[in-house]
Amino acid sequence: MLTIYKHRNGGGVMQTNKIETGVWINVVAPDQKERAELMAQTGAPEDFLLYGLDPDEGARFEYDDDTDSSLIIYDMPVPQRTERSNGYETIPLAVIVTKKCIITIHTEDIPLMQYFAEGKVPSFDPRNAYHSAFQFLYQVSVSYLTYLRDINKARVQIENKLQRTLRNDELYGLMGIQRSLVYFMMSLRTNRIVLDNLGRGNVLHLNEEELDYLDDITIENQQATEMAQISNSIIRETADTYSSVINNNMNGVMKFLTSYSIILTIPTLVFSFYGMNVELPFAGTHWSWVITIGISVIIALVLGIQFWRNKFF
Incomplete structure (x- = not known):
């Protein structure tokens, strides 16, 4: 699907049906016919269009001398909903400047693009192609910070629940958050490489304002990287802590059960002795069954007191 926007007097953009100079074309999963139309009317190389449709394409920058076109692939975060948890993943956003x-x-349809299409960025002007491209990258970098704040809030909520009770749902939630942070850190790292390549040697002949804007994007990317690393470290420490808590609880339960198993074994041993067909003390008396129970209780109490002193339960 092709949606064409042009600059609107007073700021922002408005939709149009004609591909002309200075427009922004938002393309979502184009078919072969739409790709052919783009190539014919914009001069975009076919390879650039196909790279942008590859979900596994890594963030990078490429320049085509023959068509004087630039390709910027930049990883962006998107929410990912699963049965167990709500997390995030990253998908490539391809920006082609011809x-x-x-x-x-x-x-797939991305809410960020709608943010620009609705004119919520008044300074967005597709006639200034590279500045507009950097505005896309800037908003993507800012979205990392927004999602990381949401992740931290979710992490705190899960930790508060885990302090009250250890359940699988909370552990799955931590796992989803950690997976999201891994996606973020990998994508932010490759995005930083793209930003460095854009600024190195000024191959696009950017003016001073565009170079300053590129520095701002780099700063936002660095902030997001540091925030993701800190959050990931906290998640790892939290997971290790609760793993130790679970192990300690399990050890306590096993110690408790083992101690009681030993105590409950004593009556069985005593009754087994008096069940043998041999001469034993008090076996011939009328109160032998009471004496047997008394011996069992005394030995069990002695063991119980000893285990209690050693904090076995």
Whole structure:
């Protein structure tokens, strides 16, 4: 699906049906016919269009001398809902800048693109292609910080629940958060490489304002990276702590059960002795069964007191 936007007087963009110079084309899962139309009317290389549709494509920057076109693939976070937990993953966002227009390509509808389409970024002007491309990258970098704050809030809630009771649902929640942080850290690392390549040598002949904007994106990316690393460290320490708590609880339960098993074994031993067909003390008396129970209780009490002193239970 192709959606075309052009600059609107007063700020923002408005939708149009014509591909002309200075427009922004938002492309979602295009078919072969739409790709052919893009190639014919914008001059975008076919490889660039296909790279943007590959869900496994890593973040990178590429420049095509023949068509004077640039490709920026930048990993962006998106929510991921599962049966066990709510987490996040990252998908590639392809931004293609040609001599005629700017193109964004992705395989699914992204709310961030709607943010630009609705004019919520008044300074967004697709006629200034590279500045617009950097605005996309900036908002993606900021979205990492937003999602990381949500992740931290979810982590605190799960930790509070785990302090009251250890349940599998909370542990699955921690696992989902940790998986999200791994995705974030890997993507932020590759995004940083893309930003460094864009600024190194100024291959795109960016002006001073665009270079400053690129520095701002790099700063946001670095903040998100540090925040993700801190959150991941806290998650690891939390998981290790609760793993130790679970092991300690299990050891306590096993110690308790073992101690009581030993104590309950005493009456069985005493009754077994008096059940033998041999001469034993008090076996011939009328109160032998009471004496047997008394011996069992005394020995069990002695063992119980000894276990209690050694804090076995």
